[in-house]
Amino acid sequence: MAFKKTFICPYCFSQHKIREAEFRCTNKRCKDFDDIEMTIYENGDLNKPLKGKKTFKADSKISITLPKYAFCPECEKKTFKVVCPSCHNALPEATLFGRDMIISIVGSRDTGKSHFIGVIIKELIERISIKFGGNMVANDDDTIKRYETFFGRKLYTDLQKLDLTVSSERSVNNGAYKPLIYILNFPHKFSLPFFNNPGKEINSFTFVFFDTAGEDLNSEDTMSTLNKYICNSSGIIFLLDPMQISAVRNQLKTESISRSSSVNWESTARSDDIMARVSRLIRNNNNLPSKLKIDIPVAAVFSKFDAIYSIIPEGSTVLETSPHCANKSFVLSDWHNVNQEVQGLLKEWGADSFMSQLEINYSNYSYFAVSSLGLDNNPREDGGIERPRPHRIEDPLLWLLMENKVIESSK
Incomplete structure (x- = not known):
């Protein structure tokens, strides 16, 4: 090759x-x-x-x-x-032979980025990649060690929620700021010339996960220094904390809000402001004028779904189990329903500013809702959790893989 x-x-x-x-x-x-x-x-x-x-x-x-x-x-x-x-x-x-797959996971402080990264990597290795006939492995021993140190041990052994990621401006030697690098291998069907039978080859992708503190997204100067990876992304997963939406907080019990948030929501940067900064960073880096939309696909994801699923209308598709892995393809009918439902909830809850930022800046985007820890697994007051049993955590990533023509879709 x-x-x-x-x-x-x-x-x-x-x-x-x-x-x-x-x-x-x-x-x-x-x-x-x-x-x-x-x-x-x-x-x-x-x-x-x-x-x-x-x-x-x-x-x-x-x-x-x-x-x-x-x-x-x-x-x-x-x-x-x-x-x-x-x-x-x-x-x-795979960096030299295969495709670069940098998936940027961004959001304001305490939106659950670390939990998402810690759980999605585990799920990709042990379940998701296998369901699609492939596998995912760590690039080296350093990645294995740092995953266990910063994510795996606390989530899956100690059964404790993760601490907030410390800003690199305050802790430049924090090992969480080195990317976690994995190699994702997927079979790819192709037709051999002059033969009727199809063949298969293995496509390798260099997958990069980078845990950025929400604080580091509050300043464009800091972002331009620390977040070069965003501009080279194959896709962006933008996490939205539902606790930042006043209409959501008004429907939840105070106890549920406090257990889902480690910081005062009033002190965190607004999601629409961070989306605007991310968009300007990409435009400036790529010399893209404001009249042209950015072609990087963006998955706008409601995180902490475990904290708000009680106020989701009964019968909503987003409450059901994700069907994509079982079908070994991205199921478009399920995606369409979830996208419409989450979009409708955002409109109902008055998140128009964020939705406007997404529509104005990006040509391809979709809405999702996930729980990294799982429904009925909201952290206790002491930070204790049950073993993560994620709800729909694979949906935004599989959509990005479909948009990058890594996996196939089905109706």
Whole structure:
């Protein structure tokens, strides 16, 4: 399979031509050098730079791609390790051969982004990818370790809700700010020339999950520094906290509101303001005039559905179990009903400003409602939960995969 012409680094989100990628020596006996690029990426002290083996470009004078290996100019040993020229992180093979799938998960503070990420990764590995005949695996041991440290252990072992993600402006060394990188493999049917029987090949996707604090979306200056990944997204999942809507709060018990929110809703940035900032960031980065709509698909998602499902009209499709995995395709009739129902609720509850931001800025969007922890699993006062049993958490992601032609749809 041929290399792509360009790639997006799943660590620093910089875009490069394939031939700009570098190799790193893997010979343990080769001497170490100051690694300035990695030091900057790790927010280290440039006066005490990190050490690493030699990085270098392959000696390919005529090739427009990369050779499979290169020889270290220091020790002359062969190496197969390819790294990003901007940050010197090792590039997954799927980044060079497969498709980049950066799914940005954004929203204001305390909208449930960490819970969504922690649960959707678990579900993708253990259920969703398998139902579609594929699999998802962590790119490396570091991703496995950081998932367990920041998400898995607390959610699935300690059975506790996650703490709010700390702003990177206050905690630049917080490991949650490195992306979690996974490789999603899906079978792809194709027709062999001159044969009647179809064949299959495996399509690989580099999946990147990045847990950004809601505080970091309050300032466009901070966003432009920390959230380059948004501009290179294949899709955006925008989480909406129903507790920010006064019409919702007026219908709920005070206890239910307090158990669903860790911060004062009045102190958090409005969802429509954050949507406006995200849209300006993408437009500025891509030099897109205001008269043209952004073509990145956006899933607008009501999070914390477990806290509000009691006020949803009886018989609503959104109360039912998601059918997509069982059908091994994205069921359009179910999606249409859910989209219409959530849109109708937002109109009824007076969320017109957010809906207007979405309609004005994006050419392709849809509405969803999910619960990462599951219905009747609202955190207790001590933060305790039962094991997550998510409700419709796969819907927005599967819609984005369908829009990116990764999975098929059905009526």
